[in-house]
Amino acid sequence: MAQDGSHHHVEHITTRPPTPLPHQRPGTPAFDLAAWATAPRPEAEPGVYRLGYRRIDPERAEAARVPTWPLLLRAVLNAVVGWLAFVYGVEFAKDGTTLIGVLPSQSAFVATSVVLTLNALVLGVVIKVFGRMGRWLEVWRRYAAPLLSRTVTQEEPVEETGPAAEAARRLDPWDGLRRGGAVEAAVRLEAEVVGDVDYVRIRRAWESAQADPVFVPAFTEQVAARGAAAFAHPSEARELPGRARRHDLLLGQVCLGVAQDVPKNPLSHRAADFALDPAVLGTSLLAVGPAGTGKTARLARPVAEALCLQALAGTACAVVVGAADADLGPDAWYDVVIAPGDPASVYGLDLFGAARDPDEAAARLADALLPDELTARAENARTALQQVVGPFHAAFGRYPGMRELRALLGGEPDALAALVKALGVAGRLAVYERDLEHRERQRDRADDPGTLLADRLGLLERPAFEGAFATDGTGRPPFAMRVLDHPLRVRVKLPERSHPEAARMLSRLVVGQFVQAAGAREDRSLFAGLVVDDASAALDANTVRGLQRMRGANAGAVLLLRTLVDLPEALRAPLFGAVGCRMAFPGIAPWDGRLFSEAWGTHLVQETAVTHTPDTSGGVVRRVGRIGRKALSGTTAQTESVTTRDVERLRWSPSDLAHALPAGHAVVSLTAVSGEQVPPLLVDLRG
Structure with a gap:
């Protein structure tokens, strides 16, 4: 048995049959891989969906607001005045040169050249001055250019060499493989139906193989043998069933809606598609809005879908937490579904997160067990739990189960005697003797935190949770949060209806374990994403501090709240400072809007x-x-x-946020991991 207590912990993914690609479903158009993979994705500010994005020229945007007839009338008037200025300007210039004797003293060729030069100079000045005032370029772009393009009925034949060949090369999604020596792999992939998930996954494997030329033959062999299924996710899934949102997996973006064309929005975002990606989710996002405003359907579910797709492509891992009946995607989206309270659930949950340090694991569990009104006793509770978890782990090589932990915290003599005996056999009694003596002295005191913790654990020791938290291999395989360096897709279903207080504790425990594990990862190549459908019970002071540390750990969280009043007042301002992205939905209370308004300045x-x-x-x-x-x-x-x-x-007053937001919209501000910020945007999430 492993000494770190990791025996039987879930570090594998259940294999299920591959899911069909979206273009293999009847009635859907074929997926054009070449067009998608080679489509331009210009650089843009955070929050802009870059696939198909066109940057707006401020001058052109301002000119486009001018109505047709005033624009044409101004253009014609400036043309007439410009023509008169050109005629009289040329005559004035010629008279001036004649007066000073330049033209009469030169030959006919030189005189003609001087006249043409004068005409060109005067014409240039006229076009510069009157063309700008008359907005001739805007008239050309809006009316003349489209009319001229419609008159072209034939296209020039494309040459087979030169620029045409270069263009064809740019349209080849597998050109990098051909140039890198994996021609056989490129030929095999070219003959198969390849989806965007397959393309990103294979491209990622190719980039890893290029780091050392020794791996290129192995890459070619794998692709030649399995084609588009090469380097597949351990579940063998290559697509998500029921995928609905627009995704650009090359950039990790999910399109959520459209930024409105209103003066409050920055010009660069107006009428542009709005998207989220790991670059902004890495600073974490807090969304606040009453029930029924679309937080789950228009934010949590699309982000969960994006993270699951990125996990299939080998670029992310996802943990999605919510009530059992929350619409966060079907179970087929996930590799591990943890449903405490559901007898049909395959997986359980490790209450200690499989942490390698018993003191750290005990402290996290103690924070999760205490309700908000007893946080003042948190330090004593952590100490009490550490005084029994550490000795038990040293004696038995694993963490205690639910009943064992309750017996030790409650001070049962038989349980303590068995622990002392096991420590003596293991030769560790001298190390932990003082901890056990201290627990023995605390047992009879009225303020013993061990009794409080034992009572709170009793909420999880119900028949409905039988086998959900076992540590000795007798129950369901427990999922350990420390496996975030694998592309796992995890769904935690909380029993909010049947056991609401237990659901609150489990929510706080899972979120705390995620924050703890994400920051402690050695391999941070995968983006670790957390989505919490209702985070009102999931946050405490340690978790809020951990959110800030996740920015440098390639991890982030999306936290949904109905109202900030659900949080202790001491946590509200620190939470706003800890997250980089803030989102307000219609109908929030004015006192919630005040915090948003102050944060946005x-x-x-x-x-x-x-x-x-x-x-x-x-x-x-x-x-x-x-x-x-x-x-x-x-x-x-x-x-x-x-x-x-x-x-x-x-930027947005509390009254505007509370009463002026249209249904289906939200106001969101973004901060990228690089520090780039986007002021609040009014976004239509219905499209």
């Missing part, structure tokens, strides 16, 4: 003030006219003064 806006004052200018005639106008119309003549100034205003 202010910006400068131009404020225009119009003042009307009675008109007292002019002489007797104007005064008499104003008196007559007032007598006839009943209105007083006024003067109008307009003042424009820059003032600081909240």
